[in-house]
């Protein structure tokens with residue numbers, strides 16, 4: 348099992364590389380490389396070909412990867428009707444399970460169920476989704492994931508309006524122990540701006556895996 352940090356320290360920046368950009372033919376070794384390079388979490392992008400126009404991986408692959416890393420698995424579900432699979436992702440070794448608000452008509456119930464299963468509960472918002480959907484579930488949340496691209500693919504450009512969105516979510520969160528994560532087009536060039544807007548967890552796919560030196564890429568994001 349992984350060691351999920353028991354304490355919440357918003358001032359500490361966490362780097363969560365997305366394995367969507369890793370070499371899928373050797374994911375086990377890629378996880379070991381990430382851990383050696385100083386990553387904090389492993390971001391796992393799950394796509395169902397329905398909620399987003401792409402397919403990736405599911406619980407069996409996450410379960411196979413679990414022994415290859417002691418880092419928390421931050422599982423981002425870009426799937427419709429995620430309630431059907433929450434227990435499977437928990438059993439596979441997910442530490443954080445993040446669902447999309449747009450895919451959850453009963454968001455309060457879904458988030459409560461994720462916690463009941465023993466995982467940290469996250470909710471993600473597409474770029475066009477207003478932050479107000481969070482207002483009535485703040486007490487059920489451990490993490491908010493602001494999408495800074497339209498989900499579905501790695502390697503897209505950061506949508507500048509996301510900085511405003513992050514600041515709005517940060518204001519809603521206030522002093523609550525809720526991680527604010529940003530995902531999509533995050534690079535060393537905009538890392539400082541997303542931090543300033545309130546994000547404390549930075550997801551990065553291309554910026555990490557397209558670099559020849561994973562450790563240098565992670566350090567550059569953290570600075």
Ligand code: DX5
Pocket residue numbers: 365367368390392423496497498499500501502503530531532533550551552553554
């Ligand atoms: C997009 C995924 C992201 C993506 C990030 O749908 O949720 O996690 O892989 O990749 P980059 O950093 O390349 O935008």
Ligand code: ZN
Pocket residue numbers: 365390391392423530550
């Ligand atoms: Zn993601």
